[in-house]
Amino acid sequence: MAQPTVDVALQRTEREPAAASKLEAFTRLSADDKSALAQVTGNVRTVDARRDLVSEGDEPRFVHLVLDGWGCRYKTLPDGKRQIVSFFLPGDFCDLNVYILQSMDHSVGAITRMKVAAITPDEMNSLMNSRPRITQALWWEDLVSAAVQREWTLNLGQRDAYERIAHLLVELYLRLRAVGRAQHGRCDFPLTQNDLAEATGLTAVHVNRTLQELRRNGLIELDRKQLHILDLDRLMDVAMFNPNYLHLDHEGRHLDANA
Amino acid sequence: MAQPTVDVALQRTEREPAAASKLEAFTRLSADDKSALAQVTGNVRTVDARRDLVSEGDEPRFVHLVLDGWGCRYKTLPDGKRQIVSFFLPGDFCDLNVYILQSMDHSVGAITRMKVAAITPDEMNSLMNSRPRITQALWWEDLVSAAVQREWTLNLGQRDAYERIAHLLVELYLRLRAVGRAQHGRCDFPLTQNDLAEATGLTAVHVNRTLQELRRNGLIELDRKQLHILDLDRLMDVAMFNPNYLHLDHEGRHLDANA
DNA sequence: CGTCTGGTTGATACGACTCAAATTTGGTGG
DNA sequence: CCACCAAATTTGAGTCGTATCAACCAGACG
Numbered sequence: 401m402a403q404p405t406v407d408v409a410l411q412r413t414e415r416e417p418a419a420a421s422k423l424e425a426f427t428r429l430s431a432d433d434k435s436a437l438a439q440v441t442g443n444v445r446t447v448d449a450r451r452d453l454v455s456e457g458d459e460p461r462f463v464h465l466v467l468d469g470w471g472c473r474y475k476t477l478p479d480g481k482r483q484i485v486s487f488f489l490p491g492d493f494c495d496l497n498v499y500i501l502q503s504m505d506h507s508v509g510a511i512t513r514m515k516v517a518a519i520t521p522d523e524m525n526s527l528m529n530s531r532p533r534i535t536q537a538l539w540w541e542d543l544v545s546a547a548v549q550r551e552w553t554l555n556l557g558q559r560d561a562y563e564r565i566a567h568l569l570v571e572l573y574l575r576l577r578a579v580g581r582a583q584h585g586r587c588d589f590p591l592t593q594n595d596l597a598e599a600t601g602l603t604a605v606h607v608n609r610t611l612q613e614l615r616r617n618g619l620i621e622l623d624r625k626q627l628h629i630l631d632l633d634r635l636m637d638v639a640m641f642n643p644n645y646l647h648l649d650h651e652g653r654h655l656d657a658n659a
Numbered sequence: 660m661a662q663p664t665v666d667v668a669l670q671r672t673e674r675e676p677a678a679a680s681k682l683e684a685f686t687r688l689s690a691d692d693k694s695a696l697a698q699v700t701g702n703v704r705t706v707d708a709r710r711d712l713v714s715e716g717d718e719p720r721f722v723h724l725v726l727d728g729w730g731c732r733y734k735t736l737p738d739g740k741r742q743i744v745s746f747f748l749p750g751d752f753c754d755l756n757v758y759i760l761q762s763m764d765h766s767v768g769a770i771t772r773m774k775v776a777a778i779t780p781d782e783m784n785s786l787m788n789s790r791p792r793i794t795q796a797l798w799w800e801d802l803v804s805a806a807v808q809r810e811w812t813l814n815l816g817q818r819d820a821y822e823r824i825a826h827l828l829v830e831l832y833l834r835l836r837a838v839g840r841a842q843h844g845r846c847d848f849p850l851t852q853n854d855l856a857e858a859t860g861l862t863a864v865h866v867n868r869t870l871q872e873l874r875r876n877g878l879i880e881l882d883r884k885q886l887h888i889l890d891l892d893r894l895m896d897v898a899m900f901n902p903n904y905l906h907l908d909h910e911g912r913h914l915d916a917n918a
Numbered sequence: 919c920g921t922c923t924g925g926t927t928g929a930t931a932c933g934a935c936t937c938a939a940a941t942t943t944g945g946t947g948g
Numbered sequence: 949c950c951a952c953c954a955a956a957t958t959t960g961a962g963t964c965g966t967a968t969c970a971a972c973c974a975g976a977c978g
Contacts, residue, residue, distance in 0.1 A: 481817040502906065543757065554736070593956070
């Protein structure tokens with residue numbers, strides 16, 4: 401099987417920073433906006449796969465912006481159980497105003513090797529004071545990530561294993577596609593079955609069996625960290641996937657600050 | 660059994676508006692701050708119990724502030740399943756910036772009869788431009804509600820029925836206590852077992868049996884819409900409840916704008 | 919009073935978990 | 949380039965938590 405996804409993803413990385421690309425899903429940014437954004441994302445940090453970026457209990461210091469790679473937020477229970485509560489994909493911001501809080505209530509870990517920009521509160525404030533268009537876009541991001549968290553609550557509470565995993569796959573695919581990292585049903589997919597288990601509240605064994613069922617039903621191929629969704633419409637149907645919560649339909653999408 | 664809770668709750672309502680009370684959990688507000696807040700909460704709407712305030716698909720128009728009563732956000736699946744994704748208690752704001760979005764991805768319903776203030780985007784903007792202290796407090800609220808949503812994800816994903824319900828009871832109790840609507844382990848508790856089921860992803864039957872188990876173990880009394888937590892420490896233990904996510908420990912709690 | 923909503927009980931079924939072992943994959947160093 | 953090891957995936961058998969379905973009961977209300 402050819403793997404065009406990889407090439408596409410790499411090309412894209414070179415072509416355009418994920419941050420601007422993501423925010424432009426909400427609104428067009430002017431050249432000035434983009435350079436303001438670029439200025440603020442100078443402090444780049446690289447984190448190895450499976451390392452923590454932030455630990456529960458830490459004092460929040462930076463707003464992070466994912467430039468490349470996948471990460472997750474997770475919480476741990478005293479009995480050792482772990483729940484991944486969200487995934488970070490390229491272009492995602494973590495917690496616009498976290499630094500208001502005293503200490504983190506969750507950890508942030510890298511799934512793959514990641515590149516993140518660490519933005520200081522000061523930089524953040526000056527960005528939000530001088531660039532209203534970016535500010536709006538950041539708020540939009542914030543609202544969308546809250547909506548995603550609500551959808552996960554629904555996912556865990558009401559969907560069975562089959563629907564649940566289908567839903568997660570569709571969400572990740574659509575989010576990747578929105579930042580140019582997926583096409584034609586294909587994308588990189590670095591999650592292990594254990595990651596999927598921790599995100600869906602299932603066991604790895606059951607995730608395994610459920611993925612097999614999705615394959616058997618001709619909905620997906622998943623192999624060597626490559627996901628291929630064979631029939632997106634049908635998979636969305638199975639997952640009862642309503643894309644409204646991703647709010648990709650904003651009119652700002654069609655505004656152009658340069659016009 | 661005497662029911663002092665009711666009296667306490669009523670007294671409190673008269674004594675102090677829930678909004679200021681809630682925000683002051685984060686920071687002290689000056690007299691000016693409070694009057695700015697009061698000005699903006701003039702447009703009060705009353706909603707009957709079990710009626711919807713906002714429906715999925717609606718265009719967001721107002722930021723709502725709960726003055727009195729309980730409400731919830733919920734999402735519905737095409738197969739009819741319903742998930743309550745959060746509860747609104749007196750003093751809670753719904754979605755600071757919702758009006759940025761095109762359409763609501765969930766509904767908001769009243770559990771009891773509710774009084775809510777409907778704040779316009781303009782009012783909201785001017786508040787946030789002129790009252791930095793309130794703005795900070797609003798952001799804090801926003802971050803806390805996001806943290807609560809993450810904790811619910813953990814709750815649904817990793818805790819069993821017994822722990823799950825225990826956790827929810829503790830959360831609601833602590834949140835009520837933080838706005839002066841609970842004391843000595845007691846509070847009003849207007850949720851039906853069906854509400855609890857829809858919030859915890861369990862069936863009403865199983866919620867019933869689980870509540871009985873909590874009663875049998877001497878952890879709670881729950882009768883006629885009155886909750887009495889008999890042993891908060893033990894209940895928190897059972898629930899593996901870590902209060903850090905409520906961020907009640909903010910230093911702002913001890914700041915005083917009037918000093 | 920009858921009706922309705924919410925709460926309770928019992929019997930049975932099934933989705934997902936557990937534990938344990940086998941197999942495959944990917945990375946590493948000789 | 950192959951041998952090795954650890955990590956990830958796969959398989960099987962047995963169990964358990966929670967759902968389902970169907971009654972029945974109690975208090976609130978008109």
